Amino acid sequence: MTKTQCLAGAALAAAxxxxxxxxxxETLFKIVTVKDEITVGLNDAELKELGGDxxxxxxxxxxxxxxxxxxxxxxxxxxxxxxxxxxKIGVLANTSLRVEPYTQPFKVLPHE
Numbered sequence: 360m361t362k363t364q365c366l367a368g369a370a371l372a373a374a375x376x377x378x379x380x381x382x383x384x385e386t387l388f389k390i391v392t393v394k395d396e397i398t399v400g401l402n403d404a405e406l407k408e409l410g411g412d413x414x415x416x417x418x419x420x421x422x423x424x425x426x427x428x429x430x431x432x433x434x435x436x437x438x439x440x441x442x443x444x445x446x447k448i449g450v451l452a453n454t455s456l457r458v459e460p461y462t463q464p465f466k467v468l469p470h471e
Contacts, residue, residue, distance in 0.1 A: 385469050387431060387442065388413055389461040392453050398461055399428040400444065400470060417458040425451045429470040433463075444470035 385400045401409070401416075409419045420426045432445040442465050450456075 385467045387461040389459050390450060391457040393455045398431045400431045413458040413460055420450055421452050425449050441466040441468050443468040
């Protein structure tokens with residue numbers, strides 16, 4: 360096997376993996392308080408507007424006093440599980456609020 364064939368094979372494998380697992384435009388976060396926790400999703404534009412990470416979301420909630428976000432939940436349709444928007448909710452600032460990235464194995468559906 361020549362060097363060119365190896366490079367071509369590596370490029371083909373990278374292309375296959377890139378198309379097999381498309382990047383989601385929704386990023387999920389878990390908001391944790393003393394009483395409960397919820398999963399919320401932000402699209403790329405919303406996330407960029409708030410600063411791009413969990414810490415900036417927490418700072419935005421604290422600075423503004425509240426933030427309106429989409430709550431996400433696991434759903435099942437035709438035997439396939441996914442994480443879909445459930446409702447638009449208001450998150451109020453709290454001294455014991457924590458925001459952390461949330462990962463899960465299911466497909467994430469975008470919100471409106």
